[in-house]
Amino acid sequence: MRPIDIAEPGDFEIDPPCSQSSYRERSPTKNMSSKSDKYASFIDHPRYGRRPNVTGLNPNPMHRGVHLHWNTTSHNEIVAQFEAVVGKPWPYGDTTSYTDRPKRIANTAIVADLSRQTPATVPVTHYFDLERKCRDCERPFIFFAKEQKHWYEVLGFGLDSDCVRCVDCRKKLQGIARTREIFETLFHVESKTVEQRLQMADACLFLIESNVFSSRQTERVRRLLNSIPDDADVSERSRHLDRMNRILADERKSSEPSVAPKSRELGQ
Numbered sequence: 001m002r003p004i005d006i007a008e009p010g011d012f013e014i015d016p017p018c019s020q021s022s023y024r025e026r027s028p029t030k031n032m033s034s035k036s037d038k039y040a041s042f043i044d045h046p047r048y049g050r051r052p053n054v055t056g057l058n059p060n061p062m063h064r065g066v067h068l069h070w071n072t073t074s075h076n077e078i079v080a081q082f083e084a085v086v087g088k089p090w091p092y093g094d095t096t097s098y099t100d101r102p103k104r105i106a107n108t109a110i111v112a113d114l115s116r117q118t119p120a121t122v123p124v125t126h127y128f129d130l131e132r133k134c135r136d137c138e139r140p141f142i143f144f145a146k147e148q149k150h151w152y153e154v155l156g157f158g159l160d161s162d163c164v165r166c167v168d169c170r171k172k173l174q175g176i177a178r179t180r181e182i183f184e185t186l187f188h189v190e191s192k193t194v195e196q197r198l199q200m201a202d203a204c205l206f207l208i209e210s211n212v213f214s215s216r217q218t219e220r221v222r223r224l225l226n227s228i229p230d231d232a233d234v235s236e237r238s239r240h241l242d243r244m245n246r247i248l249a250d251e252r253k254s255s256e257p258s259v260a261p262k263s264r265e266l267g268q
Contacts, residue, residue: 043134043141043166052129053144057109059126069124069148071162072104104128110145116153124152124159134166141166176210179203197224201240208247218244 042050059066061077062084070078079090108129117123127145134141143163151157165173183203186196201224207213221244 039142041140043139043168045142045144045147045167048142048144048146050142052105052108052142053146054107055110055145056107057111057126058107059109065125067122067125068104069127069159071143072128072130103131105131105142108145110149112149113153118152118156118158120159127152132163132166134169135164136169136172137166139166172210176207176212179206179210180212183207194228197228198240201225205240205243205247215247218248 039051044050061068061073062080082090105128109126112124112127114123127148129145130143132141132143152159183200186192186200189196192200201221204213204217204221208215208217221240225240
């Protein structure tokens with residue numbers, strides 16, 4: 001098996017007129033936004049913003065020792081790399097269905113620390129900012145090179161993992177997961193306090209609104225609220241009942257068949 005070459009300084013370039021010292025001194029966001037405002041509609045990341053982070057580093061994936069993540073490389077580049085290393089034609093057919101979707105943004109690369117990555121057959125030497133479309137909300141966002149470095153070198157994610165959702169939808173899923181864990185924990189508590197019943201009702205309503213539970217679970221909420229003693233916090237119980245009734249009203253409204261207005265008769 002051919003050993004994996006690690007990139008040497010001459011294997012990639014800093015695109016002119018940038019240099020290692022000069023591109024760090026200027027404002028990357030200002031430079032990118034002045035060229036194009038296409039990123040104005042991208043999801044705003046709370047840490048990295050919505051526009052590319054220009055570093056001036058643009059390694060060529062065809063150079064010796066440069067190994068990019070699979071989600072950063074096009075089908076043609078994968079085929080060319082394989083044939084250059086193996087010396088045989090590409091045998092695996094067309095992979096454009098998943099390799100051509102990611103769009104790496106030129107001059108946004110940062111160098112990876114291979115010693116901190118999860119061991120892989122081919123380590124990644126550089127990360128690029130990538131243009132993506134969220135799987136859930138279908139809005140555009142950037143999977144930032146710095147974010148990838150955090151994923152693969154700090155959090156310990158494997159290099160086979162990828163980002164398919166924007167930060168907003170990821171936070172939403174995390175919130176759903178936490179709420180479901182709360183609900184399931186309280187579900188197994190035999191003698192629930194008043195506070196636990198209210199908390200379980202709140203979790204159940206949130207999961208109904210998030211389309212995790214069906215609206216039939218509102219009956220569970222009703223039983224929880226009805227089991228609360230009359231001398232307990234009436235305002236909290238009333239708030240949950242109002243919320244539950246809104247859910248049921250919205251469901252009835254959405255299930256009602258639309259009726260076309262009757263056309264007026266001639267002469268009227």
